[in-house]
Amino acid sequence: MANNQQADTAGAIPLGMLCGAGAGALWGLVFLAPELARPFTPLQVAVGRYLAYGLLSVIMIAPRWKNLKRSITKKDWEALFWLSLCGNIVYYVMLSQAVQKGGIALSSLVIGFLPVTVTIIGSKDKGAVSFLALLPSLLFCLAGALCITWQAFDAPQAGSHSVSGFFCALVALVLWTAYAVGNSRCLVRLHALSVHDWNLLTGIVTGAQALLLSPVALLSGxxxxxxxxxxxxxxxxxxxxxxxxxxxxALWNRMSRLVPLTMTGQMILFETFFALIYGFLWESRWPRPLEVVAFVCITLSVLTCVSVHHKHATRGRRAVDGLMENGV
Known part of the structure; x- marks a missing residue:
């Protein structure tokens, strides 16, 4: 029986990685959208995206709405409001601004630090990996950040637009980190709502916010x-x-059920990887040396972080097994 479970797990991981790669390939297109819609302002780009997202969410959730609405509490609606505003509307406005001013490559590299920033916040939780154990990961993170900062400020091709784009990307990273942490903690306490329904509800609330911002968006350009x-x-x-x-x-949620939790953060690298590819193809160029070094540092930072968490989880399981063997 145990061997069958191990075989199932071994078979699920490759499929989970394919789902993670697929999600990254699709999410990477988000960085290309502001370039495709460059005549429009970042606010208009964000409002356009989330109006469409909200409309699709309403259509998809409508058949189940009568039964579903009984399961949604006031606390859920409040969380959905702030998560939608912070992690969708304002985040995508800042990301679009970063892409249009600093380029796709710079923006995607900055956002690529998401797994590390989330882990730093998570290290304060009870029973989490200690900050000292995360130090090697943080050093790689710092090295990558220095490369990106140098690229934005001191590279020959850099200008005021690159600098402002860099700061917009930093703000986007902070917002997306807050969203990732807040959304994760909301999902932990959800019992009556599925992950898919939570995603659609987020789309509905974000769409409503985008609708309210439509007059402002029209006047912004x-x-x-x-x-x-x-x-x-x-x-x-x-x-x-x-x-x-x-x-x-949908692919990301599927991946989350197929791979161990310690691998989930690593999968976000696919988004950075594909966003960089799309950016280089769009700009018809090869990556610059600092961009290559930055991506390597990001990769090493996330992999080191995952390794530490894997060892921490293994030690925890061994401790529990030891207590059970001793009859505690």
Missing amino acids: PLNYDAGTLGRFVAVSCAVAVVASIFGN
Whole structure:
């Protein structure tokens, strides 16, 4: 029986990694969207994406709404409001600003530190890995951050736009970290709602916020776009909503059930990897040396972090097994 379970686990991990890679490939397109919709302001890009996401979520959740609404508490709605505002609307405005000013490569490299920032916050939780054990990971993180900072400030091609893009990406990283931590803690306490329903509810709340911000978004840029430009904007908004928010999240949730928790953070590297590829293809260039070094440092930082957590979990299991063997 145990051998069959081990075989099932061994078979699930490759499939889980494929799902993680698929989610990363789809989420990486989010970094390309602001470039495809460059005539529009970051606020317009964010509102367009989340209006489409909200509409799709309403359509998908409508058949189950009568039964589902009884399971949603006031606390859930409050959490959904702040998570949607912080992790979707404001985050994507800052990310779009970072992409349009600093480029896809710089923005994706900064956001690539998400697993490390989340882990640092998580290290304060009871029973978590100690800060000292995370030091090697943090040193790699610092080295990568220095490379990105040098690229943004001192590289020959850098200018005021690159610097402002870098700071916008930093703000986006802080917002996405807050969202990841808050959303994770909400999912832990959810019992009556599935992960899929939580994703759709997030889409509905984000869509409502985007609708309220629509007048501001219209006034944030010129209104004299031709039909072709408007058509491309609508197509990009709908594509990002379907590809990233619906299918990307679905693949990520599937992956989360197939691989061990210690591997989940590592999978976010696929988003950075694909976003960089899309960025280099869009800009028709090879990665610069500092970008290569930064990506290597990010990878080593996340892998070191995962390794520490794996050893910590193994020691914990051995301790529990020892207590059980001693009859405690």
